[in-house]
Amino acid sequence: xxxxxxxxxxxxxxxxxxxxxxxxxxxxxxxxxxxxxxxxxxxxxxxxxxxxxxxxxxxxxxxxxxxxxxxxxxxxxxxxxxxxxxxxxxxxxxxxxxxxxxxxxxxxxxxxxxxxxx
Amino acid sequence: xxxxxxxxxxxxxxxxxxxxxxxxxxxxxxxxxxxxxxxxxxxxxxxxxxxxxxxxxxxxxxxxxxxxxxxxxxxxxxxxxxxxxxxxxxxxxxxxxxxxxxxxxxxxxxxx
Numbered sequence: 001x002x003x004x005x006x007x008x009x010x011x012x013x014x015x016x017x018x019x020x021x022x023x024x025x026x027x028x029x030x031x032x033x034x035x036x037x038x039x040x041x042x043x044x045x046x047x048x049x050x051x052x053x054x055x056x057x058x059x060x061x062x063x064x065x066x067x068x069x070x071x072x073x074x075x076x077x078x079x080x081x082x083x084x085x086x087x088x089x090x091x092x093x094x095x096x097x098x099x100x101x102x103x104x105x106x107x108x109x110x111x112x113x114x115x116x117x118x
Numbered sequence: 119x120x121x122x123x124x125x126x127x128x129x130x131x132x133x134x135x136x137x138x139x140x141x142x143x144x145x146x147x148x149x150x151x152x153x154x155x156x157x158x159x160x161x162x163x164x165x166x167x168x169x170x171x172x173x174x175x176x177x178x179x180x181x182x183x184x185x186x187x188x189x190x191x192x193x194x195x196x197x198x199x200x201x202x203x204x205x206x207x208x209x210x211x212x213x214x215x216x217x218x219x220x221x222x223x224x225x226x227x228x229x230x
Contacts, residue, residue, distance in 0.1 A: 006161075032216070043208060043220045044162075093161055104150060104212035105169075109162040 002028050004096050006110035013084055014118055021079045021113045023094030029074035030096035032103045035067075038091040038112075050077055051100065084117040091115075120145050122211050124221035131199050132229045139194040139224050141209030150212035151192040153183055156223075157205045165207075168192065179203070204228045 003026040013019045023033060032051055036044040048064075050056035050071035058064045066088075068080040077096075081088050093112045097103035123142045131137050143149060150169050154162040166177025173185040183194045192209060209221040 004161075034218075041223075041225075043222045046217065046219075049216065091159075095162075101216060103216050104152070104210075104218045107218065109154075111161040112159070114159065 002026075002096075002098075002106070002108040004030075004094065004108045004110040006092075006094055006113050008113060009111065010114045010116075012116045012118060015085055016083055018080055018082045019084055019115060021081075021092055021094075021115070023077045023079070023096065023110050025075045025096045025108070028096075028098050028108075030077070030098065031074065031100045032097045033071055033077040034095045034097075034103070034107070035069060035077075035079050036093045036095070038093060040091075044093060047079075081115065084115070086117045089115055089117045120219075122209055122219055122221040124207075124209055124224050126224045127222070128225045128227065130227040130229060133201050134198050137194075137196045137199045137203070137226070139207050139209075139226070141192045141194065141221060142190050143192070143209075143211050144190060145211060145213070147214070148187065151183075151185060152210040152212065152218070153177065153181070153192075153194045154208045154210060154220075155179075155205045156208065162208065165194070199226075199228055201228045201230065 005024045007022045035047045038044050047062045048056045048058045052074050056069035071077040095109045097107045152167045153165040165181045166175045168175045168185045206223045208223045212218050
């Protein structure tokens with residue numbers, strides 16, 4: 001089956017620094033990728049949607065200058081949390097789809113990245 | 119307002135007992151419906167999905183779900199729960215604008 005990986009699985013960084021999270025589709029071309037954020041004991045909240053080679057579309061309330069998303073290839077998307085603060089600590093999950101539209105027809109989730117900002 | 123509701127935050131069942139997790143949605147058209155399972159510290163695994171056709175959908179790990187249009191529900195069921203089923207379960211709705219919206223989740227605890 002389709003596999004999506006995330007790296008790192010866990011990261012601790014100091015307040016004010018930036019951290020990059022990678023999301024890779026290992027055995028298919030991910031035309032569309034999604035980034036979600038999950039707070040403890042809560043549901044997933046969509047942050048942004050990205051199509052390969054295009055700028056990401058951010059959900060309302062998500063700061064695009066703080067959460068930089070790059071989807072430069074059909075197998076890799078990166079989320080960079082810039083000038084991280086403790087309130088950015090969360091579980092970040094990516095998902096990928098080979099489809100451009102109605103991506104949930106085939107959407108595969110990564111294992112998530114636990115970010116802790118001290 | 120459009121929403122996905124999972125009324126039960128936490129459910130405890132005994133191993134071997136039957137299970138039903140509730141999910142209701144409030145979207146205008148018939149949405150695309152999903153159930154996902156998440157183990158602690160892990161990503162999401164798709165259990166099953168409904169797009170059209172037979173309203174009783176079979177999934178992996180012995181799970182099934184039934185779409186009831188009249189009740190705007192898509193409840194997840196399993197006839198006999200195993201200890202390994204303990205996890206967080208999310209109902210989700212796929213919208214025509216390419217979005218997927220998740221319910222708040224139901225945490226399942228399985229008693230020996």
